[in-house]
Amino acid sequence: MWRVLLAGSFLALLSACTTPAFRGSGDDSGTDRYSGHYNESGEASYYGAKHHGKKTASGERFDQAQLTAAHRTLPFGTRVRVTNLDNDKSVIVRINDRGPYSRKRLIDISKSAAEQLDMLRSGVAPVRVQSLD
Numbered sequence: 001m002w003r004v005l006l007a008g009s010f011l012a013l014l015s016a017c018t019t020p021a022f023r024g025s026g027d028d029s030g031t032d033r034y035s036g037h038y039n040e041s042g043e044a045s046y047y048g049a050k051h052h053g054k055k056t057a058s059g060e061r062f063d064q065a066q067l068t069a070a071h072r073t074l075p076f077g078t079r080v081r082v083t084n085l086d087n088d089k090s091v092i093v094r095i096n097d098r099g100p101y102s103r104k105r106l107i108d109i110s111k112s113a114a115e116q117l118d119m120l121r122s123g124v125a126p127v128r129v130q131s132l133d
Contacts, residue, residue, distance in 0.1 A: 038074060038131035042106025044082060045124045046114035056097035064111040067091060070099035071107050071129075078131055082109060083119040085126040091116040092132065 048064045056062050058076040067085055074095045083090040091113045100108040111120070113132065119125040 003065055007116040037126045038078075038080065038129065040106060041085070041126070041128045042127075043083075043104055043105045044109055044114075044117075044119070045068065045102070046102060046103050046109045046111055048111035048114075051133055057099075058096045060096050062097065062110075065114075067093045067113050067131065068096045069093040069107050069113065070097035071095050072098060072100075074131065078125055081108075081130045082113065083128045083130075083133060084119060087120065087129060089117050 015059050019099050046064075047070070052064045056068075056070070060068075062068070069080065069082070071078075071080075075096055078095045079092055081090050081092050082093065091109075093109055093113050097108070100106075105124075107127065109117070114120050117125060117127070
């Protein structure tokens with residue numbers, strides 16, 4: 001019995017050490033496996049004043065005036081183009097945080113980025129996110 005438990009623990013440890021591929025909506029449709037290019041559509045929201053000055057997952061302080069974003073899986077420092085599908089406006093942001101915490105959302109962007117996408121009033125917008133790096 002202890003051998004089964006030990007083997008299961010070992011397999012769990014090995015699977016935890018692997019690096020997952022980029023994931024958008026649970027499949028690989030948004031990622032070109034060979035180039036690492038990310039291209040996914042979903043909802044964006046923005047975060048601003050109440051998070052301003054707090055540390056992000058990357059260790060930086062969040063600045064709502066900067067063009068930054070939170071994404072669940074893209075590496076820190078990745079630059080992405082976020083396009084508002086309602087009005088075709090786009091902005092380039094740098095990933096420096098993890099999130100969004102709402103499973104319905106693909107990306108959280110800074111207030112400054114939300115202004116450029118003209119989504120401050122709605123707070124949420126359908127977007128396309130494409131990596132540039």
